Amino acid sequence: MKKNNTNKPKGDSWVWFTSLGLSTGLLMVTGILIYILCQGLSAFWPKDVAQVKVNPDSSVNINGSKTIAGVVVKDQIKRKEINGEFKDVQELQLFVANRDLYNLSFIYIDKKDIEQKKYPENLMMVERLNDSKAIIIPTKLIKEDKTEIPFEDASFEAEFSKLVQEAENIRDKAYDIQVGPISDIVKKNKNLVVDQYPYYEKLKFNNETIQYLEQYRNAVESLDKISIGFLGLPSDEQAKYPESKEYLKLFSEAQLKLSEIGGSDFKNYQEIQEKISKGKVEESELVKQVTSLQKDLNKHTLEFTTASGYNSKVTIGNVIHYFYPNRLSTGNKIGMFFSNAWNFLTEDPRHANTEGGVFPAIVGTLMMTILMCIFVTPFGVIAAIFLHEYAKQGTIVRMVRIAINNLAGVPSIVYGAFGLAFFVYYVGGSIDELFYGDWVKSGNGAMFGTGGMLWASLTLALLTVPVVIVATEEALAAVPRGIREGALGCGASKWQMIKTVVLPACAPGIITGMILAMARGAGEVAPLMLVGVADIASELPIDSAFPFGLERKFLHLGYNVYHVGFKTVDSEASQPLVFATTLLLISIVALLNLAGIIIRQRLKKRYATSAF
């Protein structure tokens, strides 16, 4: 074929214009994705630690020391005013860690001030349980029995790693006790207090009983202060505390009076009180076990110095991970990269979320998103069916439709405020009043009358319901008239037609709505701050017994990004973690969407309407 430029239709230049629009959009999206991917993944890559010696004339120092060790984070050009003139200066940003010692995490050094830069192999990077990261030069290991192993000693490495491993086992053991038996007993005691409360209410029928009940409760409280669960101790144990005599006297006096007046109510009250005291004794025994384990953790210490000459020490129990960054081969680094990523995904957060992993946040985000889908999909579909199939099409329906579309544009914080007012305070408060009255009044705090998983997912369901309604309505409209008539012609009622033919045919469209809702809901943070997200959550929002943990506050990846990235003291130091969290959130949303798309594809194959 011959090219003929003169025949080129006019106005084809607009094609370039449209493609420009698309490519700009794609460029921006891929750009931000690649940036987050690089930054997020680099958080797991172990970097070399440089030890820099700075020119004595430079103002840069750490407490007077001109030797600084740290990870080079940025190598940038900055415009600086020097003697009244603006000049471009090449400068390095170093992450120096040891925030507890230096009171800073980053230091900026002009490149020309650097006299010497080397990568000593004895630098050790330590991740600590209760502190930020540390870059140290170990000096010696001091064991429980005061034996010292100097760093230079050949056995140091083996001994140190053995002790760190031991410490981890002990920590695990203590953790198991805390989340297992201790939390069981705490829960049991909470329930006992709730059971006890009605008797307390019943007994308060006149001034005298009120007075003696007060005396009784005060005595129990004071005795608990002497030794937890005092009344549950055997009498020979009790005798060890002479200061308890006075309170015991008050206690027995009140007990005597109350059993005279109170009768069976007091008997029940007393029985439960005994159980509570016994529970407290059990708990304190277990707590003692944990404390002794924790004491074991602090038996051994590592003394160290830093490149800038600080001498300090760290107990072995405080060391979570450690490695020598400058000794790693590429293979080792790859290994560490994966183990770091794994730790990030599976560990609990430490040090106010700025260190450690995000496992609870992953669980929280997934649970919330899935629950939201479970709430929003049926709700949206039912609303769309009524709107499209049953409602008489007219001005009112048109206005409802406009209102639904507008709902999608309401700022999400407004939904948060609504969720707080309606779900948390009104619905939750009413549930608490009706079913958990004793629970709340006996001082356990609100059950459903506070933000939690259930309310958060309901609020987000409300936020995303317009998306599902709109998508479902479109799908309903796309169901061919032919198969509707076919169903009716076979003698189906309208509802039978919708159920057996129309709904299956628009299932892919409904799933599309769900995917869109999920994409919107999973990344939403603002409303969650009001209705259920927590800074630090001790328990996962999952439980085997009613109410299945749904009342609990939870961690959320999106909120984590905000909280760790912008609301912590040292947010710049946790920047890599923020990027990693962002990457994870995007991946989770992408995975959920992918799952949705696969389901939709299957449904499409199954329910494809005929070609006619």
Add this chain to the structure above:
Amino acid sequence: MTDKAILEEKIMSKASDNDSPQENSLINIQNYDFFYGDKQVLFDVNMDIPAKQIVSFIGPSGCGKSTLLRNINRMNDLVDGVHHNGDITINGQSNYDPHLDVISLRRRVGMVFQKSNPFPKSIYENVVYGLRIAGVKNRSVLDEAVERSLRASFLWEEVKDRLKDSALGLSGGQMQRLCIARAIASGPEIILMDEPCSALDPIATLKIEELIHELKKNYTIVIVTHSMQQASRVSDKTAFFYLGELIEYSDTDQLFSTPKEKKTEDYISGRFG
């Protein structure tokens, strides 16, 4: 549910199809006017459709033949703003009787559409659809109905090994025959066909026509068609409509050979329409 019991009985005793009395007029249309909103599309139609006969409606597009057909099982109820004067009765019972259950009417009057519209389900499920929604669960009744309907629509030999496959894998002609099987599965008296062959090739059309001929033994069939050849091939009686009026209604042979009306003659000789 009585409907269900009747259906089950009907399917299990095939004999019942044959022993309905030979009435002269099964469907009776009297002074029937029909309106879409303000627009009148049928003007004072009067006709009797005898049982166990094939009647075809012919006429140019927009003459109201499909509208009349769709009023026999009240499918036009789905359109907003329709109203009518006059009456249509089936077996003496008015279609507009306030006590009439439209759903059971549609069960007695099956329908086959212009575009074949199998459901996105298996062949088996397509055929038993009408029975399932009537509440029939008995497996042997359903199996029996599937085989009988598919045999009756000449489809059994072609699909008996793939009843569980999607109906959408069939060819156009097979799909239309499946729709006929679906219509006869729940044992109607009357089958309405709205241009059933307009989307099919000549061979498939021929098969459907043979099928229609065969179905005449058991069912009363009303067929709307654009093809005069088809009308003359398949039907016993033919009605010619023009601009909403029934111009001529007589035996097919007579209508095509010696039409009484000038308009009919013009139309069948191709002078207009």
